[in-house]
Amino acid sequence: MESLQGSFLLSTPQMPDPRFREKLIYMCGHTEEGAIGLIVNNPLPDVKLDEILINANIPVPDFELPPVYLGGPVEMSAGFILFSADYQAVNQMIVSETIRLSSDPEILHHIALYNGPSKYLFLLGYAGWGPGQLEYELTDNGWLTLPAEDTIIFDTPDSMKWKVAAQKFGIDITTYGDIIGSA
Numbered sequence: 001m002e003s004l005q006g007s008f009l010l011s012t013p014q015m016p017d018p019r020f021r022e023k024l025i026y027m028c029g030h031t032e033e034g035a036i037g038l039i040v041n042n043p044l045p046d047v048k049l050d051e052i053l054i055n056a057n058i059p060v061p062d063f064e065l066p067p068v069y070l071g072g073p074v075e076m077s078a079g080f081i082l083f084s085a086d087y088q089a090v091n092q093m094i095v096s097e098t099i100r101l102s103s104d105p106e107i108l109h110h111i112a113l114y115n116g117p118s119k120y121l122f123l124l125g126y127a128g129w130g131p132g133q134l135e136y137e138l139t140d141n142g143w144l145t146l147p148a149e150d151t152i153i154f155d156t157p158d159s160m161k162w163k164v165a166a167q168k169f170g171i172d173i174t175t176y177g178d179i180i181g182s183a
Contacts, residue, residue, distance in 0.1 A: 001135050004030040006096035008146040009037060010165055012173070015142040019073055024161045025127055026082065026148055028095050035129040038082055038101075040121060040153050041161035043067035049122055052079070053112060056105055061112045067158070071123030080123045081107050084150070087117035098150050119154040144171070 009025040025037040049065040071080055081102050082095075091104040100117075110116035129137070137143055146169055156164050166173035 004035065004134075004145055006099070006148055008148045008152075008165055010144045010146055010162065010173070012142055012144055014140075016140075017142070020127075020142075022162045024152070024165050025072075026095075026099075026153055028082075028093065028101050028126075030134070032131060034131055035134045037127045038071040038080060038121075038123050039069065039127060040082070040123075041158045042070045043158050044070050044124070047124070052122070053108060056108065058105070058108050059112050061114065066121065069121055069123040071125045072127030074126050074128045076125035078125060079103060079105075080126060081117075081120055082123065082153070083107065083117035083120035084154070087120075096148070099148075099153075119150070121153065 004027040007027050009027060011020045011023045015021050020039075022041075023039045024041045026040050027035065027037040029036045044067065047068040049068050050060045052068065053060050053065075070076070081104075083089075083100055083102070085094075085098050085100055087100070087107070087110070089100065089102045089104055089107050092100040092102040095101050107116055107120075108122075111120065138145065144166070146165055149165075149168065152161055152165050152168070163173060
């Protein structure tokens, strides 16, 4: 299977796992050894980025900070920053031509000092799949794969990301289950 790195995984109404219902995942890595992605439309209402900065002894800037997201059910205490490629971090993973990923807290220092990435999400945890697991799940009609768009990740309201990603490619996700089937 071709790598899904830099693509979206969009849960369908047939998604059997309730943790992923109406979720949009940005795939950060996909090889024979497995896959890793981040849920980009699941803000945590009770966790604030300013609290995370305070706990990390990072000054809190005087501008409004974005929400903290639940990136997935694996290692939910681990923090990740998904950010635009206009910023270069020492420790970063190049996900696509326009997006990078890191867990380096130095990026949060730079954000607080107004010289971080222009666009970013801070996420706790990630979604992970072992060898062949994602490929199997893709045959079960629980996921659709779509090309990713930075504007959906960074500029679309969280409550709309799932539907907007589907609509961008002509899919009415609410009726998707009525069209698929086995012959």
